[in-house]
Amino acid sequence: MLIGYSFWGFLGNGVTDTPDGGRSHRRTLIDGVRQRGHRIVFLQANRDHDEAGFDLSDSYHWDTGLPAIDALFLEWRWPIAGRNTTACGTPGHTCDLHRQQQLLDHYTAAGVPTLLWDKDRQLPPDDPRRHLRNVAVCEPALHPTPGAATLLFPVADATLDSADPAALTTGARDLPLVYIGNQYDRDHPFDHFFAPAAAAFPHLVAGKWTRTQRWPEVNFHGRVPFTAVDGLYRRATCTMLLLPDRYAQVGHMTQRLFEAVLAGCLPLTPATIRDADTFTPSGLHVADGADAARKIAHLLTIGGSEEHTTLLRACLARLNHFRASRQVAVVDQQLSQLVAGSVV
Known part of the structure; x- marks a missing residue:
């Protein structure tokens, strides 16, 4: 399937003055998912190119529009005062949260299978999205929130x-x-x-x-x-x-x-x-x-x-x-269950 993947960070080494723990494992997971036969398009800004000057366009594809996809995969973003809660174009603004909301409104609200990876435990336990039929929540915890699945940070x-x-x-x-x-x-x-x-x-x-x-x-x-x-x-x-x-x-x-x-x-x-x-x-x-x-x-x-x-x-x-093969299997299982549920 074609998976639209939303993340605010880097696939490469990125830049020094930014937090992004995903650099150690994001590409490992993505490459493992692709090795399972899925295709991936990235739906946030290409920060590797725009901020770090690192061109990965020969290997990966970005689209800041709203392409037709089979499933949406979100590395969950949350409000950070003074950064992504400010108006677009203001100094220091990052548009990750606005873009995520656009993706939720366009895809998730329309029933597109959505896998939400709450990597920082920022999604409230009572968030109604946890109960949507087309949404699955994963957390990198051995004891995740009830209803969520365990998806650990992968090592190749x-x-x-x-x-x-x-x-x-x-x-x-x-x-x-x-x-x-x-x-x-x-x-x-x-x-x-x-x-x-x-x-x-x-x-x-x-x-x-x-x-x-x-x-x-x-x-x-x-x-x-x-x-x-x-x-x-x-x-x-x-x-x-x-x-x-x-x-x-x-x-x-x-x-x-x-x-x-x-x-x-x-x-x-x-x-x-x-x-x-x-x-x-x-x-x-x-x-x-x-x-x-x-x-x-x-x-x-x-x-x-x-x-x-x-x-x-x-x-x-x-x-x-x-182990990455274990984590990719979790992603595959969660997406398969969501897709199966969407055609019932």
């Missing part, structure tokens, strides 16, 4: 199959602790888990953190290009999986897990994350900042050892939950 099968834990744990790492990601709704876990541990070790926080006065001892670096993420993880012994509470309560894991593990960086995991053992072995779970500091001290002593390799191997094994 070939990447998982070729990952070598022994090779990834060889070599020196000069940075005991790193965190890569933005501040959004993470103050509480940062306070409880990261900041106390960071006070004891050299560390770096890369990302957009605008309210940092309460942590004068923390080394905030600011945003880094997407191309620098892997290199930072390869310098670091460990990172910490900091999730907003609304993620942690439902086992909604971000791409930071597999970005770190695939670079050989061990992910310390707050034990408050629901089903934490699904994501990492218990040896990496931490109860608080003091516990995290003790774990880091130990990890610094085992670099390159069999224990180090065993921990990373256990992390890699758990990434099978994110």
Whole structure:
């Protein structure tokens, strides 16, 4: 079928001064869906070309009109004050929300099968769209909202199959602790888990953190290009999986897990994350900042050892939950059910 895909972000590396975690996995999912025989047309602006100067027109197709499609796939957008809620043409305006509403009005309201991927848990549980016959909602959570399906952020099968834990744990790492990601709704876990541990070790926080006065001892670096993420993880012994509470309560894991593990960086995991053992072995779970500091001290002593390799191997094994072939199968199943329902 021809799928109209709406996303506000990039397929390539994009630009530094923008949040878009989808860069780590969006193209993996899209290519997997195409390998299943579907065709895809992108329905938002081509930001790869317009902002990053990266031309992908030989491989993908964009259409900012309203082409005839068989199904609509939305990476869900939500109101962000001062950005996509302002009038078109005003300084700082992005038109992702207006365009999404246009797509909903034209396609979804007309009965076109619509798959809505709520990647940031911004769709209210009582939103009436959840109950439309031609709409299916997916969330990257082990325990999604009732009625929604689990669609995790995908990792390419070939990447998982070729990952070598022994090779990834060889070599020196000069940075005991790193965190890569933005501040959004993470103050509480940062306070409880990261900041106390960071006070004891050299560390770096890369990302957009605008309210940092309460942590004068923390080394905030600011945003880094997407191309620098892997290199930072390869310098670091460990990172910490900091999730907003609304993620942690439902086992909604971000791409930071597999970005770190695939670079050989061990992910310390707050034990408050629901089903934490699904994501990492218990040896990496931490109860608080003091516990995290003790774990880091130990990890610094085992670099390159069999224990180090065993921990990373256990992390890699758990990434099978994110295997792209599994996630593409979810998309295929959801779309097939919607299409079947539309012809009943």
